[in-house]
Amino acid sequence: MIDIRNLTKTYGDKKAVDDLTLHIEKGEMYAFIGHNGAGKTTTIKSICGLLDFDGGEIFVDGVSIKDDPIACKRKIAYLPDNPDLYDFMSGIKYLNFIANVFGVSREDRFARIKKYGDMFEITKDLAEPISSYSHGMKQKLAIISALIHDPKVLIMDEPFVGLDPKATFLLKEEMKQICEGGGAIFFSTHVLDVAEKICNKIAIIKDGKLIRSGSMEEIKGDESLESVFLELEDINA
Amino acid sequence: MLKLLLKTRFDMFFGSVSQGKRKKTASPLGKVMLILLFAFLAIYFTAVMTILFVGIGRETAGTDAEYSIFALAVLVSIGITLFDSIFTVKTQIYESKDNELLLSLPIEPKYIFISRLLFLFIVNYLLEAVVMLPAMVIYGIFIGYNVMGFVYSVVIFLAIPLLSLSLSSFIAWIVSVIASKIKNKTLVTTVLFAGAFGAYMYLISVMGPSGDMEEGAIDMSRFKDMFLIGWGAKAMTYGDTLSFVLFIAACIIPAILAYVILNKTFIKLITVSRGTVKTKYKEKAEKAEGVFIALIKKELKRFVSSSMYMINSGMGIVMMVVFTVMLCVTGNEMFAEIDGVDVSFLIPAICFALLALGSSMILISTPSISLEDRNLWIVQSLPVRGAHALLAKVSSHMIISTPFIIICSLILSIGFKISVINSILLLVSSVVTSAFFAYFGMLLGLLFPKFDWQNENVAVKQGFAIFGSMFGGMVWALLMSGIVVILSFISFIIGAIAVTLLNAGMCVAIHMYFLKKGEKRFALLKQ
Numbered sequence: 001m002i003d004i005r006n007l008t009k010t011y012g013d014k015k016a017v018d019d020l021t022l023h024i025e026k027g028e029m030y031a032f033i034g035h036n037g038a039g040k041t042t043t044i045k046s047i048c049g050l051l052d053f054d055g056g057e058i059f060v061d062g063v064s065i066k067d068d069p070i071a072c073k074r075k076i077a078y079l080p081d082n083p084d085l086y087d088f089m090s091g092i093k094y095l096n097f098i099a100n101v102f103g104v105s106r107e108d109r110f111a112r113i114k115k116y117g118d119m120f121e122i123t124k125d126l127a128e129p130i131s132s133y134s135h136g137m138k139q140k141l142a143i144i145s146a147l148i149h150d151p152k153v154l155i156m157d158e159p160f161v162g163l164d165p166k167a168t169f170l171l172k173e174e175m176k177q178i179c180e181g182g183g184a185i186f187f188s189t190h191v192l193d194v195a196e197k198i199c200n201k202i203a204i205i206k207d208g209k210l211i212r213s214g215s216m217e218e219i220k221g222d223e224s225l226e227s228v229f230l231e232l233e234d235i236n237a
Numbered sequence: 238m239l240k241l242l243l244k245t246r247f248d249m250f251f252g253s254v255s256q257g258k259r260k261k262t263a264s265p266l267g268k269v270m271l272i273l274l275f276a277f278l279a280i281y282f283t284a285v286m287t288i289l290f291v292g293i294g295r296e297t298a299g300t301d302a303e304y305s306i307f308a309l310a311v312l313v314s315i316g317i318t319l320f321d322s323i324f325t326v327k328t329q330i331y332e333s334k335d336n337e338l339l340l341s342l343p344i345e346p347k348y349i350f351i352s353r354l355l356f357l358f359i360v361n362y363l364l365e366a367v368v369m370l371p372a373m374v375i376y377g378i379f380i381g382y383n384v385m386g387f388v389y390s391v392v393i394f395l396a397i398p399l400l401s402l403s404l405s406s407f408i409a410w411i412v413s414v415i416a417s418k419i420k421n422k423t424l425v426t427t428v429l430f431a432g433a434f435g436a437y438m439y440l441i442s443v444m445g446p447s448g449d450m451e452e453g454a455i456d457m458s459r460f461k462d463m464f465l466i467g468w469g470a471k472a473m474t475y476g477d478t479l480s481f482v483l484f485i486a487a488c489i490i491p492a493i494l495a496y497v498i499l500n501k502t503f504i505k506l507i508t509v510s511r512g513t514v515k516t517k518y519k520e521k522a523e524k525a526e527g528v529f530i531a532l533i534k535k536e537l538k539r540f541v542s543s544s545m546y547m548i549n550s551g552m553g554i555v556m557m558v559v560f561t562v563m564l565c566v567t568g569n570e571m572f573a574e575i576d577g578v579d580v581s582f583l584i585p586a587i588c589f590a591l592l593a594l595g596s597s598m599i600l601i602s603t604p605s606i607s608l609e610d611r612n613l614w615i616v617q618s619l620p621v622r623g624a625h626a627l628l629a630k631v632s633s634h635m636i637i638s639t640p641f642i643i644i645c646s647l648i649l650s651i652g653f654k655i656s657v658i659n660s661i662l663l664l665v666s667s668v669v670t671s672a673f674f675a676y677f678g679m680l681l682g683l684l685f686p687k688f689d690w691q692n693e694n695v696a697v698k699q700g701f702a703i704f705g706s707m708f709g710g711m712v713w714a715l716l717m718s719g720i721v722v723i724l725s726f727i728s729f730i731i732g733a734i735a736v737t738l739l740n741a742g743m744c745v746a747i748h749m750y751f752l753k754k755g756e757k758r759f760a761l762l763k764q
Binding site: 049050074076093098101102104107 | 515516518524528538542543614615761
């Protein structure tokens with residue numbers, strides 16, 4: 001579903017991402033972990049067509065993000081690390097805006113808004129302006145907007161930040177269902193326990209370089225993901 | 238601490254030359270360009286005021302109307318500083334994005350408040366200097382000071398921004414207090430500010446000097462004994478101590494009151510939880526719409542959600558309507574005959590000039606990208622062509638402005654009994670010219686966006702895009718008007734067709750740019 005080949009992105013003299021290659025297949029839930037400033041957000045933004053990159057290629061479902069970004073974006077749902085949404089809209093207006101952009105039918109959008117709104121307990125607040133929402137509510141709204149067009153590929157940057165425990169649980173369950181339904185999820189996180197429990201694949205990035213990737217079993221064996229991650233960080237220091 | 242906070246305000250202000258590159262501060266070239274632009278504007282307006290005061294000085298020297306220079310200077314100084322601060326106080330003090338950050342730091346709130354007031358003071362002094370300094374110099378050359386008159390002039394120069402700022406602060410305070418208690422604060426803020434602006438315009442038109450300004454024969458006699466302006470003029474001209482004391486008291490007492498009240502309520506107002514009535518969500522299936530319609534609706538919602546955006550960017554609409562009505566009321570006499578020559582054939586051209594100049598002051602598309610700032614990722618991450626995002630902004634500008642242009646055009650056509658063909662051409666040429674301004678503003682907004690603002694007033698009022706769009710637009714409007722006026726000596730039809738084609742051509746050129754390079758640039762914004 002996502003094919004990243006030799007991705008390189010530099011900011012001035014600094015290589016934020018250095019020759020990164022990664023393949024995410026259908027049904028895979030891929031955790032992307034690394035220290036702050038390792039290059040996770042840069043990689044994620046490059047996949048979503050939000051950043052122009054200097055080298056390499058990214059294909060989403062076989063389509064190059066450089067050649068046809070619109071076609072790629074139609075298949076992707078992106079959840080940023082900070083839910084800066086349109087404060088001047090109400091929650092429902094924002095969801096309808098996103099649904100209109102993705103061409104979601106009247107019936108489907110109604111059903112999905114109902115389903116996810118109730119699931120994340122935000123339905124009663126949908127008529128309120130987003131400016132009045134808490135950080136967690138904005139995050140929930142951003143998640144619903146990502147799910148409203150039934151995406152094949154979900155790219156998320158720290159999706160659990162700001163969510164309450166129940167919403168975190170529900171999001172994890174939803175993520176599992178997407179992968180079971182043939183979708184693919186690639187997300188960054190610092191919560192290693194969550195990554196360990198729900199992901200079947202993992203990629204570890206350090207200073208822009210991919211230092212390890214593969215199935216959860218291959219990477220961690222009998223150890224905890226936390227100890228493996230810290231070990232790898234030390235080895236590559 | 239105060240110095241540091243004040244420096245931060247100025248850094249934000251000069252940040253207007255930062256053009257959205259990742260973490261990039263203003264480039265040296267950008268700073269130089271900005272300084273040159275300000276210098277040009279300062280020199281231009283100083284020169285205009287100097288010419289005006291020289292005319293008055295020549296006419297009034299040795300007469301009992303020597304106070305006229307200072308009467309006009311005080312009137313204009315209060316007018317421009319009030320005009321500037323009335324729109325900036327609320328956003329600079331109460332709606333700055335860094336309010337919460339600063340309040341979380343170990344800084345006494347009064348320093349935050351004072352630093353913002355000081356910043357506005359300094360800006361007001363710069364504006365006032367453009368008027369008062371030429372007045373003081375010209376008065377000294379043509380009429381001459383007595384000692385007390387000179388001393389009072391300097392003190393009054395320093396005091397005027399106190400008055401303007403305290404009046405503006407009171408208005409902003411009242412608006413903020415009302416807005417903090419009700420749900421639809423945008424509507425209330427817009428109405429209150431529009432009301433304050435209308436009152437200001439009314440006072441200026443009622444109180445404005447009369448006479449032939451070019452010959453310096455401005456009749457300021459009615460101001461001699463007027464509250465405030467008369468006091469200032471007499472204190473500076475004759476060294477009249479009573480007038481001086483009254484003037485200074487009129488400046489200082491409101492300033493002290495404003496400081497005490499605003500300082501006490503500052504934290505309460507900026508930390509108030511807005512919205513008391515919850516809007517209930519009614520579950521219903523919403524109609525599906527196309528992408529472009531969704532983008533346009535988003536832009537329109539953005540426009541009507543911000544009182545500052547509406548007031549500042551839509552000011553041209555208000556002025557266009559006001560001047561249309563004024564021209565209809567007074568124009569027939571004015572155009573009937575000038576120096577014995579029938580100039581009625583120029584009426585459609587003059588009407589076009591009015592509509593073109595009014596349109597050039599509508600700046601809705603220009604700040605629309607800057608205003609997206611932190612939200613820019615949304616459209617950039619969606620399956621939406623950048624060109625469509627840009628064209629939606631242009632379209633929303635047109636949707637808002639075109640009805641007013643049509644109405645004004647019809648009023649002018651009926652008011653001046655313009656022939657049907659000329660009326661149609663006036664309408665078409667004005668709408669197409671307005672379309673050019675929408676495209677032109679969008680182009681500058683794309684090339685020179687201003688991100689990282691702390692209050693949206695900065696995005697709406699500052700930066701190269703805004704200045705370029707405003708002054709470039711006015712120059713273009715004058716150029717178009719000149720073409721129509723000149724060609725009207727042959728036929729208005731030729732002039733109207735010429736500017737319509739010219740503007741349509743420019744629209745097509747910018748449209749093509751948006752479709753090709755523009756959308757790539759849009760996709761790379763904020764990288």
